[in-house]
Each structure stands twice: as structure tokens, then as C-alpha cells.
């Protein structure tokens with residue numbers, strides 16, 4: 001119940017921020033995000049060495065991940081690379097129920113070439129959902145199909 005309440009507050013803050021002229025703050029109060037790195041690492045699968053590169057783009061077509069959908073195995077790395085615009089990667093906890101090892105909301109990338117790497121959690125059979133916090137309502141969402149090694 002606490003998770004749901006906190007998420008509601010975070011969502012409200014986020015939506016309120018989007019209505020104004022100020023840039024959205026990083027209203028990241030998801031309890032899952034407060035886990036220490038060691039706690040997160042302990043439930044992550046061993047890295048496979050496979051890296052999937054996903055571009056984060058803002059252009060005449062809008063704001064989007066390219067590709068918007070990838071298929072990966074637990075332990076693979078998702079390497080998000082900023083091409084243009086200002087974006088982040090956020091695997092939203094409430095949209096990925098039952099998945100352990102989701103990364104916290106990623107930092108806002110602002111300089112082309114900056115990256116955010118995410119290790120795919122042990123969630124075989126799941127279709128993970130993610131979005132970019134400032135552009136989620138504009139359709140900047142993505143999916144990761146997690147398949148067996």
C-alpha cells in the first residue's frame with residue numbers, strides 16, 4: 001500500500017510539474033529506488049556480455065527511443081545513448097509488477113553521446129515497460145521482452 005501511495009504522490013508532482021513552464025524535477029520517490037547498490041546488485045543476474053544499444057532521439061518525428069522495443073536476456077546490458085534532446089530511462093515499478101531488480105529512474109541525459117546502462121533483470125517471459133519521464137505523455141515509451149538465456 002505504501003508503494004502505491006508514494007507512487008501517487010510522485011505522479012501528482014510529475015503531472016503538476018508538466019503543467020508549468022519550469023522543467024520537471026526529478027520527482028523520484030519510488031521506494032524501490034532507495035535500495036543501495038549492493039542490494040540491487042545481489043538480485044541482478046550475471047552479465048552476459050551482450051549489449052543492446054538504444055538511441056534516445058528528439059527530431060521532427062518527436063521524442064522517441066530507437067528501437068522502441070527490444071528482446072534481451074537476463075544479464076544483457078541495455079545501453080541507452082543520447083542522440084538529441086534531453087531524456088532519461090525509467091522502468092516504472094507500477095507498470096512492471098513482480099519484477100525484482102528494476103533499476104532506479106535514470107539520470108537526465110543532456111549531452112549527445114551520454115549513456116545510461118541498465119542490466120536486464122531476471123524476468124523471463126515479461127515484457128518490461130519503460131518511459132522517459134519528461135516525454136512519457138508525448139509517447140516516449142519503450143518495451144523490453146525478456147527471453148530465456
Ligand SMILES: [Cu+2]
Pocket residue numbers: 063085086087088132133134135140
Ligand atoms: Cu525524453
